[in-house]
Amino acid sequence: MENEVEEGSDSEWSELTRECLINILSRLTVDDLWRGTMLVCKSWFSAFKEPSLHSVFNLDPLFDSPRELPRWWSPEFEAKIDSMLRSVVQWTHIFLTQIRIRHCSDRSLALVAERCPNLEVLSIRSCPHVTDDSISRIAVNCPKLRELDISYCYDVTHKSLALIGRNCPNLKVLKRNLMNWLDPSQHVGxxxxxxxxxCPQDGDTEAAAIARSMPHLEWLEIRFSKLSAKGLNLICQRCPNLEFLDLSGCANLTSRDIANASSSLAHLKDIKKPNFYIPRSVFHTERYGHWQLYDERFQTDVFRI
Structure with missing residues (x-):
């Protein structure tokens, strides 16, 4: 009897209308959607292929770990992520509007640029093998882009920033954060x-590219950028619509630099300033100079005993 009930239940699930199945599948996480729904039966597999289910491809929750894992930076892991992204792009084509992923490479992003003209959000943090080659293709072929996160992608340069700005007039959000170079111990190993x-050294060059090509920005994150007061001034002058500005870890900026530059931002609602409390153990005097110089530079008493 139990077997009959189970068989009947499976039959009922398989006989759901396509509309009902799509509604059910739309409530699943990406992980659940891709790991087994297409294997239930033919009707589920058919519903799974519905392009609207794959307009958003978000793997960020899978990386919500207290610490990064070394295997994420391995060639094998990158190849796996590339394979997943290519599969999604081949299924969805023009329907894909959001991609949030990490540790992919130019290999898969080239296909994104070719097949996803309606892309609006691209987040590709921590991708050591994403370069100007694929980002320039994204810039040319994905003009609807409104949000871009290329944090920790060190082979993406100011050239790509300029291309994105010129070809994507709807861009409102840019995240170009660098790793904590003041205290790299959290990344070692x-x-x-x-x-x-x-780590990119040309902070002012990148700032100039942002300022000159992205006048409609409303949200900008450039944590641990090595830009100077000159670069910040240029951004604040040319991006008057900024509402959020994250300058955490920008050690070349003083409080006075930030106050002077941001005073022109009439729409600014929130600004994250550099945390000038940097443990003395972080600095090696032979590399960074005497610690008292940092007291004078940053206008703080942190280094005084």
Whole structure:
């Protein structure tokens, strides 16, 4: 009898209308959607192929871990992420509007640029093998982009920022955060050393590209950027609609620099300033100079004993 009930239940599930199945599948997480729903039966597989179910591809929740894992930075893991992204793009084509992923490469992003003209959100944090090659293709082929996160993508340069700005007039959100170069200990043993050492140095060049090509920005994150007061002034002058500005870790800026530059931002609602409390153990005097110089530079008493 129990077997009959179970068989009957399976039959009832398989006989749900396509509309009902799509409604059910739309409530699942990406992980649940891709790991088994298409294997239930033919009708479920057919419903799974509905393009509207895949307009958003978000793997960020899978990376919600207290610490990064070394395997995330391995070639094998990158190949797996690339394979997943290519599969999604091949299924959805023009319906894909949001991608939030990490550790992909130019290989999969080139396909995104080719197949996803309606892309509006692209978040590709921590991608050591994403370069100007794929981002330039995104800029040319995805003009509807309104949000871009290229944080910790060190092979993406100011050239791509300028192209994105010129070709994506709807861009309102840019996240271009760098890793904590003031205290890299949190990344040691996880992120490859050569990548840590590749941290972009041209903060003002990137600031100029942002300022000159992205006048409609409302949200800008440039944590641990090495821009100076000159670069910040340019951004604040050319991006008057900024409502949120994150300058955490921007050690080349003083409080006075930030106050002077941001005073022109009439719409600014929130600004994250650098945290000038930096433990003395972080600095090696032979590299950064005497700690008293930082007291004078940052106008803080943190370093005084």
């Amino acid at each position: 996880i992120v490859p050393d050569e990548y840590l050492n590749a």
